Amino acid sequence: MQDLNIIGGQAKQASRKMVVADTTLKDLALEMMAQALIENTQPILDANQIDVDNARQKGMKESLIDRLALNEKRISDAAEGLMHIRSLHDPVGEVITMWKRPNGLLIGQQRVPLGVIGIIYESRPNVTVDAAGLCIKTGNAVILRGGSEAVNSNRAIVEVIANAAQKAGLPEGCIQLIEDTGRETAVQMMKLNRYIDVLIPRGGAGLIQTVVQNSTIPVIETGVGNCHVYVDCSAEPEMAERIVVNAKTSRPGVCNAAETLLVDEAIAKDFLPRILKALEEKGVEVRGCSRTQAIITGIKPATNEDYYTEYLDLIIAVKVVNGIDEAIEHINNYGTMHSEAIVTSDYANAMRFQNEVDAAAVYVNASTRFTDGFEFGFGAEIGISTQKLHARGPMGLKELTTMKYIIHGNGQVR
Amino acid sequence: MQDLNIIGGQAKQASRKMVVADTTLKDLALEMMAQALIENTQPILDANQIDVDNARQKGMKESLIDRLALNEKRISDAAEGLMHIRSLHDPVGEVITMWKRPNGLLIGQQRVPLGVIGIIYESRPNVTVDAAGLCIKTGNAVILRGGSEAVNSNRAIVEVIANAAQKAGLPEGCIQLIEDTGRETAVQMMKLNRYIDVLIPRGGAGLIQTVVQNSTIPVIETGVGNCHVYVDCSAEPEMAERIVVNAKTSRPGVCNAAETLLVDEAIAKDFLPRILKALEEKGVEVRGCSRTQAIITGIKPATNEDYYTEYLDLIIAVKVVNGIDEAIEHINNYGTMHSEAIVTSDYANAMRFQNEVDAAAVYVNASTRFTDGFEFGFGAEIGISTQKLHARGPMGLKELTTMKYIIHGNGQVR
Numbered sequence: 046m047q048d049l050n051i052i053g054g055q056a057k058q059a060s061r062k063m064v065v066a067d068t069t070l071k072d073l074a075l076e077m078m079a080q081a082l083i084e085n086t087q088p089i090l091d092a093n094q095i096d097v098d099n100a101r102q103k104g105m106k107e108s109l110i111d112r113l114a115l116n117e118k119r120i121s122d123a124a125e126g127l128m129h130i131r132s133l134h135d136p137v138g139e140v141i142t143m144w145k146r147p148n149g150l151l152i153g154q155q156r157v158p159l160g161v162i163g164i165i166y167e168s169r170p171n172v173t174v175d176a177a178g179l180c181i182k183t184g185n186a187v188i189l190r191g192g193s194e195a196v197n198s199n200r201a202i203v204e205v206i207a208n209a210a211q212k213a214g215l216p217e218g219c220i221q222l223i224e225d226t227g228r229e230t231a232v233q234m235m236k237l238n239r240y241i242d243v244l245i246p247r248g249g250a251g252l253i254q255t256v257v258q259n260s261t262i263p264v265i266e267t268g269v270g271n272c273h274v275y276v277d278c279s280a281e282p283e284m285a286e287r288i289v290v291n292a293k294t295s296r297p298g299v300c301n302a303a304e305t306l307l308v309d310e311a312i313a314k315d316f317l318p319r320i321l322k323a324l325e326e327k328g329v330e331v332r333g334c335s336r337t338q339a340i341i342t343g344i345k346p347a348t349n350e351d352y353y354t355e356y357l358d359l360i361i362a363v364k365v366v367n368g369i370d371e372a373i374e375h376i377n378n379y380g381t382m383h384s385e386a387i388v389t390s391d392y393a394n395a396m397r398f399q400n401e402v403d404a405a406a407v408y409v410n411a412s413t414r415f416t417d418g419f420e421f422g423f424g425a426e427i428g429i430s431t432q433k434l435h436a437r438g439p440m441g442l443k444e445l446t447t448m449k450y451i452i453h454g455n456g457q458v459r
Numbered sequence: 460m461q462d463l464n465i466i467g468g469q470a471k472q473a474s475r476k477m478v479v480a481d482t483t484l485k486d487l488a489l490e491m492m493a494q495a496l497i498e499n500t501q502p503i504l505d506a507n508q509i510d511v512d513n514a515r516q517k518g519m520k521e522s523l524i525d526r527l528a529l530n531e532k533r534i535s536d537a538a539e540g541l542m543h544i545r546s547l548h549d550p551v552g553e554v555i556t557m558w559k560r561p562n563g564l565l566i567g568q569q570r571v572p573l574g575v576i577g578i579i580y581e582s583r584p585n586v587t588v589d590a591a592g593l594c595i596k597t598g599n600a601v602i603l604r605g606g607s608e609a610v611n612s613n614r615a616i617v618e619v620i621a622n623a624a625q626k627a628g629l630p631e632g633c634i635q636l637i638e639d640t641g642r643e644t645a646v647q648m649m650k651l652n653r654y655i656d657v658l659i660p661r662g663g664a665g666l667i668q669t670v671v672q673n674s675t676i677p678v679i680e681t682g683v684g685n686c687h688v689y690v691d692c693s694a695e696p697e698m699a700e701r702i703v704v705n706a707k708t709s710r711p712g713v714c715n716a717a718e719t720l721l722v723d724e725a726i727a728k729d730f731l732p733r734i735l736k737a738l739e740e741k742g743v744e745v746r747g748c749s750r751t752q753a754i755i756t757g758i759k760p761a762t763n764e765d766y767y768t769e770y771l772d773l774i775i776a777v778k779v780v781n782g783i784d785e786a787i788e789h790i791n792n793y794g795t796m797h798s799e800a801i802v803t804s805d806y807a808n809a810m811r812f813q814n815e816v817d818a819a820a821v822y823v824n825a826s827t828r829f830t831d832g833f834e835f836g837f838g839a840e841i842g843i844s845t846q847k848l849h850a851r852g853p854m855g856l857k858e859l860t861t862m863k864y865i866i867h868g869n870g871q872v873r
Contacts, residue, residue: 061791061815061817064814064815064817065814065815144836146834146835146836150825150829152835152836159847159848160817160847238671242847243847243848257652257675258675261671261672263677263678263846263847263848264677265848281870284870287870287872288870288872290872291872291873292872295872295873377475399865400478400479401475401478401479403475403478403571403574403863404863405863405864406863406864406866407863407864407865407866408866408868409866409867409868410867410868410869410870410871411564411866411867411868411869411870411871411872412871412872412873414872414873415564415866415871415873416864420560420873421560421566421864422558422560422566432677433573433574433656433657433677433861434573434657434677434679434848434849434861435848435849437861437862437863437864438862438863438864447847447848447851448851448852449817449818449819449820449821449851449852450819450820450821450830450835450851450852451813451821452820452821452822452823452825452829453823453824453825454822454823454824454825455824455825456695456698456701456702456824456825457824457825457826457829458701458702458704458705458706458709458825458826458828459705459709459826459828459829459834
């Protein structure tokens with residue numbers, strides 16, 4: 046069994062050296078990691094085949110096996126992903142602000158690596174490459190703990206990329222994998238405050254809650270999105286339809302997809318038939334409140350539970366509300382503070398919605414589906430934070446750094 | 460017994476209204492809170508007298524009773540503190556950055572209140588006023604949980620300031636006190652994720668560790684400072700002496716005071732006699748490594764334990780190191796990432812120290828004692844963060860806010 050204290054200690058040592066690694070060196074490492082992935086495609090695929098066979102034997106759902114399985118294309122995509130990370134601007138070292146105090150002290154705030162980042166994720170081997178790449182680019186050491194079903198794939202991948210990083214000149218231990226995927230080891234990892242600076246869970250709601258409940262290390266919560274689109278009475282119907290259909294159906298399995306549609310009662314009679322028809326054409330199952338059911342007969346009822354549910358599927362809850370006040374209240378009560386949208390032509394309602402809805406991303410007249418590091422222009426994404434500390438919304442490279450005050454004096458005392 | 464779910468729910472409700480409270484309203488509330496404190500000096504002093512009598516009966520140390528005891532001057536100081544917070548710039552609403560994407564989406568990052576802040580602290584009634592004032596100014600609702608010995612004082616103070624805030628027009632429940640000071644209730648508070656957005660412990664290492672170990676709410680760790688001054692071989696001896704003496708003795712009981720002195724071996728023979736004399740003149744007890752003892756006879760030995768200790772007292776550990784490498788390594792191994800200083804005339808060593816020391820504030824040629832919200836020019840301080848997420852170093856008003864993405868579209872879908 047691996048000793049987590051040894052892994053942690055090595056990561057901490059490595060992180061001290063990563064701090065002084067220039068961008069040139071980190072970029073060289075990313076390039077060599079990408080190359081090594083390509084060169085070692087076959088051994089990685091062999092290891093992955095063991096995982097896939099085991100998973101199938103255990104009766105894993107095909108949709109999950111699809112996430113687990115690698116092929117030549119997926120490995121070359123992962124390598125390309127590393128080359129893309131290499132091309133991004135390195136935020137480390139940037140001095141955000143610097144000012145002089147009356148006593149002559151020059152105080153600056155500089156962006157520095159977080160140190161050691163722990164990533165806990167499910168059985169998706171591509172996350173192994175992606176997370177490692179993002180951490181390396183930002184000068185962090187990383188400890189990866191993937192799902193048990195992917196352990197052979199992850200071992201093969203980490204061996205390849207960690208060796209490449211070291212060959213490039215990065216310190217030993219900057220990329221490590223916890224191979225023991227037992228629950229006990231995971232909980233032990235969540236208490237390694239002495240070595241791990243931040244823990245980032247990537248995966249479903251269950252995984253994230255386990256980490257939040259058990260970790261004594263600061264956690265960046267990612268993911269769960271119970272998102273809403275509110276169609277105000279002043280909305281252009283065509284725009285409202287386009288946004289609702291896109292938010293719900295363009296990729297229903299992701300966290301920025303809409304789960305509940307709120308419609309102002311003033312337009313419910315006109316708008317509901319139109320939007321429900323459009324949604325049903327896309328194969329969406331509609332569950333409606335009593336007022337929705339009164340307007341459109343034959344709709345399944347939406348329970349209170351529905352309003353709390355992140356379906357991640359072609360299902361939508363529909364609720365008629367008494368205008369913007371009830372819409373805001375509903376969202377703040379049932380939402381997960383991820384992405385929320387209003388469709389409106391009314392200036393005051395647009396501003397109120399943006400001010401009063403408590404979420405990471407609040408949209409006027411656009412689809413919730415844009416909450417994404419790439420769509421925001423960050424060039425990368427480690428996840429979407431739904432908490433309020435440190436990072437909120439899509440997290441790019443900057444969010445994998447912290448700040449340090451650097452102070453230049455000439456003998457000042459207090 | 461108070462039901463924490465009711466307190467939490469009320470705070471959450473209040474926080475929704477606080478979000479839309481303009482600075483003018485919040486400033487009026489702070490003014491009325493200050494006035495109410497002055498007008499109610501006598502009832503507050505009466506309540507405080509009960510706490511002081513109880514504490515004395517239980518044999519509380521006089522130094523702690525001094526922190527607990529109020530008098531007319533201390534109440535007027537607290538009121539003045541609120542008026543000072545009132546005078547500060549309100550960071551809420553500021554749009555930090557806003558950019559346009561190729562698809563026309565305008566994406567901005569706006570500073571918004573955190574929501575509900577929980578503060579857990581010891582028996583210092585002045586923290587009650589100060590913490591409430593800072594939270595109100597930044598548009599947050601606050602749940603206060605002070606030490607058991609101050610419960611009567613805190614009840615009296617919160618009644619006065621909460622009423623004043625409400626009279627000014629702020630929502631009911633924006634300032635609440637958990638009166639049950641039992642440990643069980645505290646632990647229950649630390650699990651109120653549903654209502655509390657951030658938990659800030661203010662107090663000693665024991666309190667902070669309890670919160671870190673038990674809280675499932677994101678925590679901002681504050682406080683513990685095992686700070687070092689490293690005197691490089693190129694240091695001007697006079698400047699080095701001034702900084703070391705100031706860092707150790709100007710206020711030994713605070714977190715930014717120095718606890719260990721590191722001296723480059725190249726100057727140890729010359730510098731140690733000078734600095735030890737200066738420290739002893741200030742009544743400082745010196746504990747030295749073997750090399751220190753070899754140079755100055757009669758010095759108490761410093762154990763490994765000493766290097767980990769935040770004395771908060773007129774005691775200093777002294778260690779001779781083989782230059783800057785060992786100094787940086789020692790600090791990164793034994794320090795608490797609070798405040799670290801080098802005294803040097805060497806440019807390369809100054810830069811290396813700032814780059815490689817992992818701490819919230821890294822000083823060249825200045826005393827560690829400057830790590831403070833007021834000294835940094837923030838005008839206020841809720842604590843000094845020694846963790847890496849969200850806030851690092853002195854936390855002022857900005858650190859009591861979070862960000863929200865506001866996105867303006869005209870019908871964009873993905």
